Amino acid sequence: xxxxxxxxxxxxxxxxxxxxxxxxxxxxxxxxxxxxxxxxxxxxxxxxxxxxxxxxxxxxxxxxxxxxxxxxxxxxxxxxxxxxxxxxxxxxxxxxxxxxxxxxxxxxxxxxxxxxxxxxxxxxxxxxxxxxxxxxxxxxxxxxxxxxxxxxxxxxxxxxxxxxxxxxxxxxxxxxxxxxxxxxxxxxxxxxxxxxxxxxxxxxxxxxxxxxx
Numbered sequence: 001x002x003x004x005x006x007x008x009x010x011x012x013x014x015x016x017x018x019x020x021x022x023x024x025x026x027x028x029x030x031x032x033x034x035x036x037x038x039x040x041x042x043x044x045x046x047x048x049x050x051x052x053x054x055x056x057x058x059x060x061x062x063x064x065x066x067x068x069x070x071x072x073x074x075x076x077x078x079x080x081x082x083x084x085x086x087x088x089x090x091x092x093x094x095x096x097x098x099x100x101x102x103x104x105x106x107x108x109x110x111x112x113x114x115x116x117x118x119x120x121x122x123x124x125x126x127x128x129x130x131x132x133x134x135x136x137x138x139x140x141x142x143x144x145x146x147x148x149x150x151x152x153x154x155x156x157x158x159x160x161x162x163x164x165x166x167x168x169x170x171x172x173x174x175x176x177x178x179x180x181x182x183x184x185x186x187x188x189x190x191x192x193x194x195x196x197x198x199x200x201x202x203x204x205x206x207x208x209x210x211x212x213x
Contacts, residue, residue, distance in 0.1 A: 001102055003156045004209070005147055005179070007165035008108035008133075009044075010187030012090050013118060016044040017083040019076065023051065026072035032056070032064055045167060045188035047109065048072055077113040086122055087186060089206045094127040103154060106131040107146040107163070107173075129154065143169065147177035162212065168194045182212055 009015050020039050027034060038055045046054070052068055059065060098104060106128055108115060112135035119125045130153070132146040141149060147163060150156065163174030166187025171194070174181035183195030183202040195202055201212045 001160065002212075003103040003105070003154075003161040004097070005105045005107050005150060005161065005163045005174075007143075007163075007167065007170045008106055008110055008115065008118075010166040010189070011087075011164060011170070011184050012106070012124070013084055013086055013122065015081070015084040015118070016041045016188070018079065018081055019044050019051075021083070022076040022079060023048075023055075023072055025075050026068050027056075029071045029075075030064060030067045032059065032068065041188075042190065045190075073111070077111065077117075081114070081118050081121055084118055084122070086124070087206065091122075091124065093206045093209070094124055098127045103156070104128045105150050105154075106133070107143050107150065108133045109143060111135050143173035144176040147173060147179060151177065151179070162209075164209065168198075171195055171199045180212075182209065 006012055020041070020043070024036070024039050034056050043051050043055055048069055049065065052065060053059065094104060104127055106119070110133055112133045115131065115133040116125070119131065130150065132141065132150060134140065151158060151161060158178050161179040162182050163170060163177070163179050164182040164184065165171065166184040167189045171181045171183055181199045181201070183192070183199035185192055185195070185202055185204045189195065203209055203212070
């Protein structure tokens with residue numbers, strides 16, 4: 001029986017509008033103003049620090065960068081997440097897959113506070129056997145380590161365990177952990193050539209995951 005480990009942002013949920021709105025506010029609170037035109041869905045995907053450096057390439061002051069990150073974390077973590085939505089078909093897939101007795105997990109680099117608030121708000125918290133995210137323990141795990149820890153904790157067979165994600169880094173993490181990889185052709189990664197060339201499988205809709213063997 002297959003076991004599924006999912007990335008969160010860009011794979012299960014579209015949180016881009018929420019991230020952009022909160023990031024703009026974080027810059028404003030720090031009194032660092034840049035062109036509004038840079039705040040598009042194209043910036044979403046990398047860790048927040050890298051997003052900040054991408055949209056404000058002239059920003060070199062570490063104190064200001066850290067202030068923007070701090071502002072963003074506070075604003076994003078505790079907002080209502082009303083703009084964050086599940087991608088098409090995700091809820092029904094998770095519900096049916098859980099009923100079928102398969103094990104479902106999340107491995108995300110998103111911090112614990114917004115992760116739990118979002119999955120509970122979208123009513124998918126109880127669909128997962130476990131959720132791994134930043135801040136879940138005193139040890140900060142990268143995504144490869146999260147996958148390995150899930151495998152060890154739940155004694156999963158790597159041959160029947162799949163890492164599903166929309167970004168190149170998800171595929172690399174799955175490969176490094178020794179599991180099969182499934183690349184999503186939706187989400188935040190703009191160039192999908194790496195996924196198509198390197199993932200064991202790639203899918204255009206969540207329903208296609210049923211056909212992955």
